[in-house]
Amino acid sequence: MKKLISLSLITTSFIFASSHWSYQGHTGPKYWGDLDEKFKMCKIGKNQSPIDIKKEVLVKACIKPLKISYNSKAKNVLNNGHTIKVNVESGSYLYIDGKKFELKQFHFHTPSENKINSKHYPMEAHFVHLNNKGEIAVIGVMFKVGKENKAITKFQNLLTKQINIKKPIYLTLKADELFPKNRDYYRFNGSLTTPPCSEGVRWYVFKEPVEISKEQLKLFEKIMGKNNRPTQPVNARKVLY
Template identity: 40%
Template sequence: MSAFTHAFASRRSLSASGLLAPLAFATALSCQAAGTHEPAAEQAVPASAASGAARKPMTMDDLRERLAEKLGAAKAPGSPTPYVVRVENKTDGEAATPARKTKANAKAAGRKDSAPEPAGHGEHHPPHWSYDGPEGPLAWARLTPEYAQCGSGHRQSPIDIRDGIPVQLPPIQFDYRPSGFNVLDNGHTIQVSPAAGNSITVNGRRYDLVQFHFHKPSEERINGRSFDMVIHLVHKDAEGQLAVVAVLLQRGEPQPQIQSVWNALPLERGSSLASPVPIDLPALLPQDPHYLTYMGSLTTPPCSEGVLWLVMKQPVTLSQTQIDIFARLYPMNARPVQAADGRLIKDGQ
């Protein structure tokens, strides 16, 4: 057999056995056994093996032994084949698929796979508070550092509004319209979220209506007088500043828009319900546009300050039945009045 024929037969044998990786080295050894030269593999053979006129011809066992030494293969005890060399199929190994690569790389980098964390993991829930008992208003500031301003603030709400300076205040420009709305029983009050597009403008600054809710009795007092209920319409401007319009409620004729809210009350606390009919927001307001104003805070934890309060001077009526409906859910949900601390109060004339 010629050197070329011997090399070709060896390549076919190695290929059939899965020995493609060491092909070049095996071919070089087979060529040297036949006394021929192949420059690409010449340097793989020791010089001592290449010298000498009379040397023993290399057998296939010799070829396997040298190949095993080169590749670090182990001899299989009791096997008819002295050495076994395998080339691992990459489809079964660590680089099987892109997905396995990604997972392996993520593990090597010390991080989890790209799957999201379970919902709710690490969420922060502020402590529960209430309007009476050990979690009532006197304890709010001690429940958590987040509520500290409820006890340490100097511009807290509500207040007894009295001794206001009589001035000509610019009218509140209400841009309210009939709107769809959702009703939420949040565990502290009934809260209404109207559709976007309602706003007020005060002193040239626009505030969008975010939500409104109810308190019983009214949190505000005017010259010491409390009212049956109050609506707080909460607005926010583009910078996140809040302005709250307070509409005082007293017993009298039924209020159709409040009834539309009661009609959409959700059956369970913590749930929300969409009303099938819109609410006429302008009809919630008194006809007299005069108001009192001062700087205060939220009346619930965290009692954040810097809130602009706009308290309408004329009350709106609602029926005793409408008051009783709210009272069955929340008999009392009003924070006690806070110290005025010398704040300036303007009384619009």
């Protein structure tokens, strides 16, 4: 009986995973670059994400506070088989050097993908922004276990193991609720952390984590499982702070 259940789970994930990549086994991160010609950057890229943000790669710089202006609502939430993703209506922006990047979606990884001082946090959220040239900027937010996270409370009852079912949510995006009080960040160049692993992504990871209750974290872990790509070589890059 047990065998039967696990077999049906495997079949389901094969049917729904868009290009048959996963976080484990023969379609796991080690093999992403071989699964599809379009995924080759996963294998040959030199500026891949995530990374271990540690002392050796840090460079002190005069970096400006992030200009974030979120004024929209979340549209829906879904489990796409790789992550829990919240899609966002237009109207929320991140401004970088006078360029306007629009927030498209945010999603979650357990444990964190980026490491800080060689340590994982139990969860990391990625807020994905695009500008009108198709360039990508991602804000990474770390979670540590503590108080209940009020923003997550607003949609946690919609989280499900069922794949690709979009559930409408009613959540006004407020940077104050989603992000830590202290917005000091690490800045580096990297890539998407999932296939096709495209590079040229501007990364901003807040130094201060936000809190999530143990029960909330368990819920994400139960639904997503381990969905972190291992950290990648930093190579010639530096992390500004």
